[in-house]
Amino acid sequence: MPDQLLLAIQIANGYGPQPGSWRMPGVDPRSYTDMDVFARYAQAAERGKIQLVFLADTPALENDISRAVPNHSIDPLVVLTTMARATQRIGLVATASTTLNEPYTIARQFKALDVASHGRAGWNAVPTSLPAAAANYGIALPPRAQKYQRVHEVVQVVQALWGSWERDAWVLDAERRQFADTDKIRPVGLQGEHVAARGPLPIPPSEQGQPVVFQAGGGGNGLEVAARYADGVYANPFSIAEGRAHRDALRAAAVAVGRDPDEVKLFAGFMPSIAGSxxxxxxxxxxxxxxxxxxxxxxxxxxxxxxxxxxxxxxxxxxxxxxxxxxxxxxxxxxxxxxxxxxxxxxxxxxxxHGVIDYHPVVPGTAEDVADHMQAWFEAGACDGFSLAIDVYADGIDAFVDQVVPILQRRGLFHLDYEGPTLRENLGVPDQYGLDPRLTA
Structure with missing residues (x-):
């Protein structure tokens, strides 16, 4: 087990994960489109030394918004770019579907976010399962096996594009009139069964080289993708035993493809509601x-x-x-x-x-109750950290940062400050640039 847990915070729609979050006291009903609100949330999370913000995304209007809030932000990369300008250390991670997007688009957008944030970007690489989202792109959902074949191809092409500039290709030598060494910027020329890209990207490496890859799919197919490519995995266990089994399976799968299991961090979904009692x-x-x-x-x-x-x-x-x-x-x-x-x-x-039918475990109670739950799961090996879906962002993020984080720090469970300026450093995952040579040898 790692010595200290990791924290991600889910920020979806400007309000919170619960349908009624937009009606709560102190919530601005216009937060759905107010980028200043998202910036304040990210700044609050950074004050608590939380490792990253995560924006899930399904590009469709999934639920009845006559009374409830939309499930996702208006556009995750726009929101994360806003957050990048308002923060210095917190990681910035979003979902981009491997079913609906071409690898060049994903590679360009996320590496642009990575250089704009000075090495704090991450990509959650998952296929799409919602027919309405596929319909928005004018396609029908392919069979599951085909979707996951495409995931492997997309991730490999994206990572190859991210490495299409050598690390020292950006020369910037004004005296010699050389902007870049084009001998060190090469096409990738990859052609798969489902996707292809010539490259190169028009973007040099960031301070962390390239974005960190995350994964959130389930089942054997999702486990294989996570084991091969991901450094962070979002999971939805409902018990310590379930979390431990998922984490053990993930680590074993990483070993089977030649990776160090400590490279792959499991974030268990968790929904705290913090109050005085x-x-x-x-x-x-x-x-x-x-x-x-x-x-x-x-x-x-x-x-x-x-x-x-x-x-x-x-x-x-x-x-x-x-x-x-x-x-x-x-x-x-x-x-x-x-x-x-x-x-x-x-x-x-x-x-x-009590949230007994919510999609993550819920703890309604005091800051001590929330910290006790997190400590029990972490020390039992059920996760490497938590993905926090806080009930109402407007006051719940501050409550977690100001009340729960100090308890975790006093117990030695959470770091006191960021380890460095990049997401890789703050997650404790190894350097990677381009494709992982262990998977391409």
Missing amino acids: RREALDRRRRLDEVVDLDQRVGYLGSMLGLRLEPAQLDEPLTADQLAAARPSPGDPRAPHALQVAREGWTLRDVLA
């Missing part, structure tokens, strides 16, 4: 739930527990007979935790406010 945190999350269909969620909770639950019971706890009959669904990894919370005697509304 657990009751206050639950009340905060109950307000966030005001725009969602709680009747539907009660039914879903029932299916997780093997019970038939009705909305009329929303403000009551499970009865003794229901608790005796409850059986967590073996097909839902969140179900055991949901039953554990229900057994504490909370009403169904409060059980749901």
Whole structure:
């Protein structure tokens, strides 16, 4: 295990990951398009020495925005460029689909961000699974196996393009009138079954050489991509045991392709809601739930527990007979935790406010409660760090930075300052320029 954990912070739409985040006190409803707001979030995260900001992206309007917020930012690279100008150390990572984008476009945009930020960029390389996103690009989604064949080709072409300038090709010798040594800038000339690129890029290396590659896909195909190319992996385990199994499988897969397993860092998704007490945190999350269909969620909770639950019971706890009959669904990894919370005697509304059906583990409570959860997972080997989906950015980022980070630092679990100016240094991952020679030998 590493000595200290790593932190990424997810910043999506200007508000928070919960549908009702735009309605919370102190939130500017126009934050969706206000770049100054995104800059302030990044500055707050940097004040807490968080290693990187991560912007997921699916280029489609996925949900009903009549009452809820969009899932993603208006454009991740525009937002990250804004953040780059407002910060000095924090990493800047975004998703760009390998299904929908050509490798030259990805290579050019992310390396431009990398040089503009002085070596702080990262690319989350994942295929697209949403048909609506594919339709926006005028294509149909290919079969899964084909999508992942294309992932391998795209990543390799992108990395080759990133290395198309040798490190000392940018001469800038005004006296000799030489801007660059063109003998050290070469086309890559790669042709695969799905993509191709001639190159070179018009961009010299950054202070870290080239962007760091991340991955967030699941299953065996995603694991293979992560093992071969990624230095950071976003994962969604719901228990320590699940996290440990994922991390162990990832490290074994990295060894199998000739990499050092310590190069690949697993970030477990985590949704903290910080308040002065657990009751206050639950009340905060109950307000966030005001725009969602709680009747539907009660039914879903029932299916997780093997019970038939009705909305009329929303403000009551499970009865003794229901608790005796409850059986967590073996097909839902969140179900055991949901039953554990229900057994504490909370009403169904409060059980749901605990986030038992959210897409990451949720801890509603004090800063100590949040830090305890993180320490338990990290010390058990369930992750190398966390990808934080904080409930409401406007005050939640500051609460995490000002209350949780000092606890983690006092416990020796989190660094006191950035290790260097580049993302590679701050993640502790090795230098790479162009393709990894261990994978091309």
